[in-house]
Amino acid sequence: MPGTRKLPREFYTRSNVLTVARELLGKLLVVPAKDGTRTSGFIVETEAYRGPQDRASHAYGGRRTNRTETMYGIGGTAYVYFVYGMYNQFNVVTNVNDIPHAVLIRALEPVEGIKMMRRRRGQSDHNLTNGPGKLCIAMGIDRKLDRADLTGKEVWLEEGQRVPRSRIVSGPRIGIDYAEDWIDRPWRFWIKNNPFVSR
DNA sequence: TCTAAGATGGGT
DNA sequence: CCCATCTTAGAA
Numbered sequence: 001m002p003g004t005r006k007l008p009r010e011f012y013t014r015s016n017v018l019t020v021a022r023e024l025l026g027k028l029l030v031v032p033a034k035d036g037t038r039t040s041g042f043i044v045e046t047e048a049y050r051g052p053q054d055r056a057s058h059a060y061g062g063r064r065t066n067r068t069e070t071m072y073g074i075g076g077t078a079y080v081y082f083v084y085g086m087y088n089q090f091n092v093v094t095n096v097n098d099i100p101h102a103v104l105i106r107a108l109e110p111v112e113g114i115k116m117m118r119r120r121r122g123q124s125d126h127n128l129t130n131g132p133g134k135l136c137i138a139m140g141i142d143r144k145l146d147r148a149d150l151t152g153k154e155v156w157l158e159e160g161q162r163v164p165r166s167r168i169v170s171g172p173r174i175g176i177d178y179a180e181d182w183i184d185r186p187w188r189f190w191i192k193n194n195p196f197v198s199r
Numbered sequence: 200t201c202t203a204a205g206a207t208g209g210g211t
Numbered sequence: 212c213c214c215a216t217c218t219t220a221g222a223a
Contacts, residue, residue, distance in 0.1 A: 083214060175216075
C-alpha cells in the first residue's frame with residue numbers, strides 16, 4: 001500500500017507555481033469511488049499556468065468569471081473545467097487567495113483501482129490515464145469536484161514516490177497555440193522515459 | 200506507425 | 212467561434 005500522508009496546505013500555497021508543478025511529479029492522486037474503492041495514480045506529467053501574466057492561462061489579464069473564480073481561491077483547491085464538448089481537466093490551484101495560479105495534471109501512472117479504470121475507459125494498458133481528459137474519466141473526476149478542498153475527503157494527494165531531479169524533464173505546454181510569446185515557455189514537466197506520459 | 204477528421208457543448 | 216482533447220478510420 002502506498003503512503004497515506006495527505007499533502008498539507010503549505011505544499012500548495014507556496015508562491016512559485018513552477019516549483020509546485022515539478023514537485024507534484026511522483027505524488028499520488030487519490031479519488032475514492034462511491035463504493036469506497038480507492039482509485040489512484042502517481043503523477044507523471046504536469047503543466048504550470050501562471051495566472052494574470054500568462055497568456056495561456058484562463059486567468060490571463062486577471063480574467064475573473066464564474067469559471068475562473070476557482071483559481072482565485074487558496075492553494076490546495078481543485079480546479080476542474082470542461083473542454084472540447086466532452087472532457088474534463090483536473091488542475092491543482094496553487095499560491096494564496098486571489099493569485100490565480102494552477103497546475104494541470106496531464107498524466108498518471110495507475111496504482112489502485114485499475115479494474116475500475118479499465119471499465120470506465122473501455123481501454124487498457126498504457127491508455128488508461130496518459131492524458132488530461134483520459135485520467136479524469138479513469139479516476140471519475142468531473143465538475144462536481146470543482147472547488148473541492150484537496151485536504152478533504154473527496155479528492156486529495158499523498159506522498160508517493162520520490163523523483164530525483166535528474167529524472168525530470170521539461171518542455172513547451174500542449175494545446176496552447178494561441179498563447180503567442182508564452183507558447184515556448186518550458187512549463188510542462190514530466191518523468192523521463194515514463195511510459196504513461198501523454199502522446 | 201502515422202495523420203486527418205469528427206465528436207460535442209460551455210465559455211466569451 | 213474558440214477551445215489546456217480523444218478516438219477511430221484509413222493510409223503506408
